[in-house]
Amino acid sequence: MTSTVTVEDIEAAHARVSSLVRRTPLWPSVTLAERLGVSVDLKCENLQRGGSFKVRGATNMLAVEGEGARGVIAASAGNHAQGVALAAREVGLPATIVMPSTAPLVKQAGTREYGATLELVDGSMVEAFARASRLAAERRLLYVPPFDHPAVVAGQGTLGLELLDQCPDAGTIVVPAGGGGLLAGIAVAVKARRPDVRVVGVQARAMAGIEASLEAGRVCLVDPAHTLADGVAVGGPSELTFGLLQEYVDDVVSVTEEEIGRAVVFLIERARLVVEGAGALAVAGLLAGRVEPRGHTLAVLSGGNIDVNRLGRLIERNLLFEGRQRKITVAAADVPGELARATSAVAAAGANVIELDHDLNTAELPMGVARLTMRIEMAGEGDAEHLVDRLLEYGLVRGTETDLATPAAAARSR
Known part of the structure; x- marks a missing residue:
């Protein structure tokens, strides 16, 4: 094999790996299609053996x-x-x-x-x-390097052959990228057969080494940084992948950590697919408007190996970020009925208390006044912005050391 990668190398690789590698499904996303105005399919490499394209x-x-x-x-x-x-x-x-x-x-x-x-x-x-x-x-x-070898790039490029076989009318293919092996392999395969198809890479902004390299016109490695997309947490491309990316890839963009988290949760809720941060980069780019979809658009979900604990924290953070959950503190007098008064106000506002902490020993509040910390779930995106106004309508008042207070607690704080 030469020091570069050709479509012939990828076709040979396809023959070698077909007995072990699954032909993963191309799954239509009605929700993305409605939002973007074009047909969108998800290439589910999160269902691949080993949990990713690797x-x-x-x-x-x-x-x-x-x-x-x-x-x-x-x-x-x-x-x-x-x-x-x-x-x-x-x-x-x-x-x-x-x-x-x-x-x-x-x-x-x-x-x-x-x-x-x-x-x-x-x-x-x-x-x-x-x-x-x-x-x-x-x-x-x-x-065995993760991307810096022609045989590895050719193997990853077999995914590009599958994409065109499964969707002959593809117009745009969006691919997660870190070191560029998958993106380069797909681009070589696709451009050899359909040079009109746009191939776009999406990186985590925290470690956007490919984006920096393409802007500089040479390989640039970025410093290590924390990212939800740990699967692409490498400094940048190699000389091999960089040369292929320069020649075959149409664009590379980057997305924020919040946009990555939003895409992971979107895929769980809307597509019923569990995808890791790196695997959700293509969808993150589409949702955030960083990638312009032209024609039938394919988004590669490159992996699904996400830790359950991390997934739980990510979902909670995203719900808070989108305004579907909120933490609120309420001062309540230590008398019968006060807790019920606070939670009844939440219920009347059309929300639900999913976590509650009752602290009677807090130095910021007078004796006999407890701090209630409630994590509240809202029905729709953005509803948490109006939650406080609704709770005021249902009998709570503004607090001094807390967000809100019951009337009895407010009287003791004067």
């Missing part, structure tokens, strides 16, 4: 380079780890995966379940890559 590139790499290998090693925050572990297991090779100790627990557990040996390192992916490279040399193992 098994495509890993399988092809082992088929091309794995003959005679003693074992394989990779560095990954999770999805590449599971793809390599699964591919190695299928061909009977032992796999060692180097991960940052901060990698999501679900990805650590998934990698172990595929039979890999895990080595956790303190620091970011920079330290993980360095450690994996040293171990590969010391133990004479085959190093």
Whole structure:
């Protein structure tokens, strides 16, 4: 295989990986179509073996380079780890995966379940890559990079062939991007067969190394940063992927953490699909208006390996951000009926108390006055903005040390 990637390489990769890799469904999104005014389908690689597209590139790499290998090693925050572990297991090779100790627990557990040996390192992916490279040399193992190898890019590009086969009239394809392996592979495949199709990458703004590189006209690596899209938390493209992105990709945009979280929750609620932050980048770009959809639009959901605890926190944060939940503090006198008065006002306002804390020992309030902290669920987006006004209408008053107060508590605070 040459130092670049051609559609012939991708077609050969497709023949190699088809027995292991699932042909994932292309799922129509009526809600996105109504919002954007074009047909929108979701390419569900979150349902792929290993939970992401990564098994495509890993399988092809082992088929091309794995003959005679003693074992394989990779560095990954999770999805590449599971793809390599699964591919190695299928061909009977032992796999060692180097991960940052901060990698999501679900990805650590998934990698172990595929039979890999895990080595956790303190620091970011920079330290993980360095450690994996040293171990590969010391133990004479085959190093499988997440994107910086033609065989890996060609394997990821098989997704592009599937997209055109499943949707011959595609007009725009939107792809999550970190190091650029998936985006480059899809772009090479698609442009070879349908040069008129727009291919757009979406990055997390916290680590938008591809966007920075394309603007500078050279590879630029950004510093490590926290992002919900941990699956694309790499500094930027390699020389290999950068050259392909420059030649074949139409545009690359970035989205904020809030927009990523909104897309994850949108996919759960509207599409009934569990997708991780990195996997939701394409939908985030569409929802935020960063990507202009032209014609039949395909959004790649690149992975679904999200920790359940993180998912719960993300959903709660997004509901607060969208105004569908709100935390409110209410001062209530320590007498019978006060708690009922506060919660009845919430019910009368058409809301629901889903969490309540009653604190009678707070220094900011007078003796005999408790602080109620209520997490309140609203019926629709933005309703929380008007919640306080509704509660005032139903008998509560403005508080001094709290958002609101019952009349009895307000009288004791004078």
